[in-house]
Amino acid sequence: MPKSSHPVRVAAINFLNPAPLMWDFEHPPLAAKLAERYTLHYTRPALCADELLAARADLGLIPIASLTPDLAIVPGCTIASLDRVRSIQLIVKLKDGKQPHALKAVRTIAADTASRSSLAYTEILFRKFLGTQPAFIQHPADPIAMLEQADAALLIGDPALLALEARDQIEQAIGPCQWIDLAHEWTTRTGLPWVAAVWAVRPEALSLGHISPAEITDELTTSRDHGLAHIEDLVRQWTPRIAIPAETIRHYLTENIHYTLTSDCIEAMKLFRRYAAEIDALPPLPEPRFL
Numbered sequence: 001m002p003k004s005s006h007p008v009r010v011a012a013i014n015f016l017n018p019a020p021l022m023w024d025f026e027h028p029p030l031a032a033k034l035a036e037r038y039t040l041h042y043t044r045p046a047l048c049a050d051e052l053l054a055a056r057a058d059l060g061l062i063p064i065a066s067l068t069p070d071l072a073i074v075p076g077c078t079i080a081s082l083d084r085v086r087s088i089q090l091i092v093k094l095k096d097g098k099q100p101h102a103l104k105a106v107r108t109i110a111a112d113t114a115s116r117s118s119l120a121y122t123e124i125l126f127r128k129f130l131g132t133q134p135a136f137i138q139h140p141a142d143p144i145a146m147l148e149q150a151d152a153a154l155l156i157g158d159p160a161l162l163a164l165e166a167r168d169q170i171e172q173a174i175g176p177c178q179w180i181d182l183a184h185e186w187t188t189r190t191g192l193p194w195v196a197a198v199w200a201v202r203p204e205a206l207s208l209g210h211i212s213p214a215e216i217t218d219e220l221t222t223s224r225d226h227g228l229a230h231i232e233d234l235v236r237q238w239t240p241r242i243a244i245p246a247e248t249i250r251h252y253l254t255e256n257i258h259y260t261l262t263s264d265c266i267e268a269m270k271l272f273r274r275y276a277a278e279i280d281a282l283p284p285l286p287e288p289r290f291l
């Protein structure tokens with residue numbers, strides 16, 4: 001295949017959870033062939049969306065909070081969870097050990113600046129489900145510094161997984177905390193999956209890259225399937241890269257994260273955007289657009 005004069009510029013996420021989706025782009029035998037058509041750039045979720053929306057990228061793994069009517073979702077893959085996701089943690093300081101009231105008593109939340117979807121899920125949890133109005137402070141992911149400044153800290157991705165490993169240390173510094181899995185809060189309240197991110201494209205960019213919607217959908221879905229067939233290789237590759245036990249990485253990639261964009265996930269995405277619009281956390285997105 002000739003090298004495309006306009007490779008599709010891909011904004012991808014540099015956390016552990018998208019690793020299965022990226023398998024073919026990062027491993028032989030397909031990586032070299034895909035590199036002729038796609039150029040990859042890894043960044044934080046919030047920046048993936050910014051790059052796509054500013055047309056500095058053509059395809060991005062982006063938070064569903066950042067979807068606009070101009071972007072089309074590529075069907076097939078997602079970053080979601082059917083119950084506990086593990087990597088979206090709301091850490092709430094306990095006052096006088098009063099656990100049942102801890103959430104309702106939260107007045108300030110330091111939130112990781114890498115997040116878009118989880119931030120809006122947190123706003124929905126407080127403003128729609130609990131009826132309180134905490135203030136949000138944007139903060140880089142550093143649990144102790146966050147909890148020194150606010151009643152609660154919102155962590156996403158690898159920093160959340162690492163914070164769970166350092167739970168004793170964090171509580172020694174801060175005092176006892178309640179650790180809340182935000183995906184579990186959403187799934188128990190709605191009966192629907194918790195959806196964080198999807199592949200989205202600027203449809204006009206595809207014609208420049210001479211890639212059809214069917215090809216892009218097929219290449220991304222096949223990459224996901226190959227990744228899920230190589231979980232043990234991913235566990236081996238990630239164990240030296242992140243200070244998390246191999247068993248936890250395996251469980252995270254196979255049980256916590258759900259990689260298939262089912263009709264339930266699409267329903268969940270619509271409900272999330274409806275609730276977020278109701279509380280003015282995000283602009284309305286009446287119907288998600290698909291490629």
Ligand SMILES: C=C(O[C@@H]1C=C(C(=O)O)C=C[C@H]1O)C(=O)O
Nearest residue numbers: 045063087116117118157196197
């Ligand atoms: C499950 C996660 O999903 C991520 C969370 C996102 C968000 O909150 O905006 C965006 C992309 C996902 O990769 C995670 O990183 O922990």
